[in-house]
Structures are given as structure tokens and as C-alpha cells.
Amino acid sequence: MNDEQVYAMRHSLAHITATGVKKLWPHAKFGVGPVVENGFYYDIDLGDVKISESDFKKIEKEMRTVINRDELFEHSTMPIDQAIAWANDNDQPYKSELLNDLKRSGTTVASDLDASEMGTIAEGDAALDHVGFYTNGDFTDLCRGPHVESTGKVGAFKLMRVAGAYWRGNEKNPQMQRLYGVAFATQEELDAHLEMLEQAKARDHRKLGKDLDLYTTSNLVGAGLPLFTPRGTVLRDVVAGLSNQLRQQKGFTKVWTPHITKQDLYEASGHWAKFGDELFLVTSQETSDKMALKPMNCPHHTQIFASQPRSYRDMPVRYLETTTDYRDEKTGELGGLNRVRSLTQDDSHVFARPDQIEQEIDGLLASARELYETIGMKLRVRLSYRDDSDAYLGERELWDSAQAQLKTAVEKNQLEDFEQDGEAAFYGPKIDFMATDAIGREHQVATVQLDFVQPERFKLQYTDQDGNFQTPVMIHCALLGSIERFLSVFIEHTGGWFPLWAAPEQIRILTINDTVLDYVEEIEAMLADTVLMQPVKYNELRFARDDRNESLGKKIREATGMKIPVQLIVGPKDKESREVSVRTQGGEEKIALNNLTDYLRSL
Secondary structure, eight states, X not given: OOHHHHHHHHHHHHHHHHHHHHHHOTTOEEOOOOEETTXXXXXXXXTTOOOOGGGHHHHHHHHHHHHHHTOBOEEEEEEHHHHHHHHHHTTOHHHHHHHHHHHHHOSSOOTTSOHHHHTTTOSSSSSOSEEEEEEXXXXXXXXXXXXXSBTTOOOEEEEEEEEEEEGGGOXXXXXXXXXXXXXXXXXXXXHHHHHXXXXXXXHOHHHHHHHTTOEEOOTTTOTTOOEEOHHHHHHHHHHHHHHHHHHHTTTOEEOOOOSEEEHHHHHHHTHHHHHGGGOOEEEOSSOOOEEEEOSOSHHHHHHHHTTSOOBGGGOOEEEEEEEEEEOOOOGGGOBTXXXXXXXXXXXXXXXXXXXXXXXXXHHHHHHHHHHHHHHTOEEEEEEEEOOSSSOOOSOHHHHHHHHHHHHHHHHXXXXXXXXXXXXXXXXXXXXXXXXXXXXXXXXXXXXXXXXXXXXXXXXXXXXXXXXXXXXXXXXXXEEEEEHHHHHHHHHHHHTTOOOTTTOSSOEEEEESSGGGHHHHHHHHHHHHTOEEOSSSTTEEOOEEEEOOSSOHHHHHHHHXXXXXXXXXXXXXXXXXXXXXXXXXXXXXXXXEGGGHHHHHHHO
């Protein structure tokens, strides 16, 4: 199936779901039922009846009855007043509300429903006097399609979960039940997806974050504000260190900026108008200045650049700063480390001459590729362009030039890419790196952005070789992006079995009895003098000793449960032969003590 056919199949299954629910609960009232990634959902109001997972089997049975009847999906249209009467006669108040809004506004898109939802409602485009319906068997629904030809052509599906959802996303409206399903063209594809979900459940970073003692949360601190433990902080520092190292090799130097700023800075940059409702506001008891916690760092870095005269000989100027920013995300969207209110960015900015753009982007693309090759994730890139809306700042000609230069850089670096309009930042187009994890999921990670707008708004200048003032180009780059979000991806990609260079505790020494403690001290002295040179230089080994009076089996189980990548087992025979037993995920082997450092560096 192509993408359009899969979309029609999943949309048809949303209607079949509603058909089955209506059969079981004739009083059901329906909201909208759009297609989503890998499946569909339908918003349903059953009054006091609550759907649970125990109901899925009987709903699926009714759905399969509809599928086995192979009912045609028959399309029809109706004048909007007649459609409103239909909704009222059939006790469908949510459909009636949508139709009345459509009649009043004369448009198919309402501010509190996204386009995919509205696509299930209206027939055609703006200023309509007719709306579309689809009928299968004795069930009719307000819809513009598309659908498959008949109910028997919908592939394989499974109902997955039910969740609460406020009607039209407004907490002041009634809460409905959102019934989710997944759907694929074949049973084999569905089975593969369900297996991936089982693996994802086992790899969930929220579970592993607790099990491996990486981070915690506190109601007293607040939602979306994770607290990293000593082990989690090591992990943060090591991956941030790799990012810094890769950029410093390209000539970036560290800067530091404060966490609060005057509102004026973001008004000048344009962020206040675009993202003012996402800012945490700060009140001073000393001045009347309107302040905010910084949500990003680029405006601050412009002020460092502007702090002294710049010549074309000084260019490019490269800054990096790994720092925490703050955004007032909606409470309902917060989850684990994926979406937080305190996000740490490995941020960097280049101020360059136009003739330097290509070489700077090449360097950043190379750094991003090296980082994700080290992590073991396959990359492709999304060229994120502007669309035709008025949501962007700057002249269209500059945008066209910037987008063309990014496309050229990606092609020159032979990166697999795809283009997507409407995904650009408001100030410029982006190269977004999309990384595929160990179970096949794709995540947006690093980004490189070209910006002609902020240098103009801040009146940044350098003098060219003729003594004339010119405006630099600004290039934004974050290799990890949000470190918190990156860690959620990294934890799930590895399943908590971090590579040796990144593991919070790299080595645990497990003793068989107390007769080997002097030999263990010798081993510890050797480990203390050993550093890993790749991929993070001067990465000192992190090790601990378990010499408790417990069985070796228990010690191994506990070390394995904490996913310690290297376990050194030391017993009397090892002491006598000047060896250690090295246990890793790959198995167990004997290593001579004088070869241990080289062995560890080879892992």
C-alpha cells in the first residue's frame, strides 16, 4: 500500500470502531476520529459508562463483524442546515456543535481543532454550504473521507488504549474517552509493530531512569523539573563533554550567559511576539524591569558578538554554551525527560561572512555525524523549510537563498534527506537530524539552522576589507539538542546498557572472599591511573568495589541489574595467577592483569 491507501485504511477503521461502539452502546455520542501515526482514534462520550481494556475484545468482535460483512462506504453530501438537523435528530451534540461553527465561520478550520481533525468533518474547502457523509451498513458519520471501498479492505488492526480527552482540547469542555487503535496493511506488519511496542515498554526511560538511579522528580520542586542523581549527572556530563569536544575541535570557544534577562532582549529578537506565552516571568523587587527566565541563548550570544568592533579578519566567531533554559510547557504535555520545563541545550552559534557559510555548515554536519556514529544511531536529515504563511520573519529572497545553501550542504555531504515545509524556525530554515534507535523508532536530535533575521534585528556588523559595514550570517547548532530529551532517546536506544565510555559506573569489582582484598587494591590503583582516550578524551575510569560478605551469584545479579558494562571477578586463583575474570554482555574471559588497561580501552 502507498501512503494514501494506508491513510484511507486507518481512517476507515476509525469509522468501523465507531460502528462497533454504537452497536454496543446505542446512546454513544461521537466527537472526531482522525488518523494518527500508525493508527487512529475516536473521541467518544458514553455518559457514565467507562470503557476499559476489558471491553476491547467485545468492541473488536463487533468491528470484525462489520469487516466480515464487507459493507460499502457510500459517500453523500447534505446542505449544512439539513446536516445540523441530522445531528440533532440523532442526538449527536458534538457533531452539531462543529456544524454550527462551520456554518457561522464559513471555514473548515477552527482554532481549537487541528487540521487532521477538521478533515474528518467538512466537505471541500472554505465557505461551504454542503458537508460530506459516509455510510457503511446502518451507520452514518459526518466525514469527507477518504475511505477504502468497503469495510473488508482494512488490513490488520488492534485496539490499544483508552484515555481521557477534553472536547476540542479545552479543559472547560466535557471530558470524552479517546479510544486508540493501530492498523497496518498486513498481520505481519501489525505483529512487528506490537513486538516493537513490547520492546519499547521494557526500554522506557522513565522506568530505567528509576531502576538505574539516574534521575528523580519531586512534587515540591514541580512538574517538568527533573532532578539528576550522581549517576545521572555523570551520564549528562559525559555526553555533553563529547559534544563540547567535537565543537571545540572545530574552533568553538565557551561563553556563559545569565539565566534571566530583560523583556527588551526578546522583543528585539522577535521571540517575545512569537513565544511570549511560553516564558517564565520574573519580578524584581528593586527595579521596574520586566524580566524572564531565558528560553533560548541565541539573543544573549548576539550581545557578546556586539560587545566589540569586528573585522572580516575576525570572522567567523564561534561560541558554545551548554546551559539550562526554561519554557512554560503545558502540564498535560510533560512526560519523563521527553518534554520538560528545564531543558539543557548544548547550544552553539557562528557569526560568519556569507562566503564562510558552506565551510561552517560542513564542519557542523561532520560533528553531528561523528557524534551519532559514536552512539550507534543511523541518521538522515530533514530539510525544514518555511511555508507560505506569515509566521516567519525576514525577506522571502533571503529564505530562498538560505534554503538553497542548506540543500547544497546536505547534498555535498551525501546525507540521506527529505524536505518538509512548515517546520522551519521563525527566523530561518533548518537541517534537522533524524536518528533511528535500536528498535526502529525515529527521533529528531541535532539541528543546524541558518539565520539572516536576528543579525539584522540586532544590527550586528563587521567591517569588510574596504572598510564598509556588513551584516554577518548567524548559524545555530545543537548536536544533542535538549540534553534531557537526548538522554531519554539514548537510554531507550541502549536499554540502559550504555557503552563503556558513557556508563555512570563503568566497572564493578566483585570479590569472592576477603583473601583477595590486597590484590583488589592493586587493581584499583591500576584503574585509577587509566583514562579512556576515545571517544571522550581523558575520561577517567569510574569503578566501585563490592566486597560484601554475600555470594558471588548475588553480586553478579545486582551488578547486572544495574547494567554495569564490565564486572571484574576476583578470587584466590586470580590473585595467584595475576589475572582477573572479566564479565561483559559478550561473555566472560580471563585477562592478565598487565593487559587489563589495553583490554578496557579496546571495548
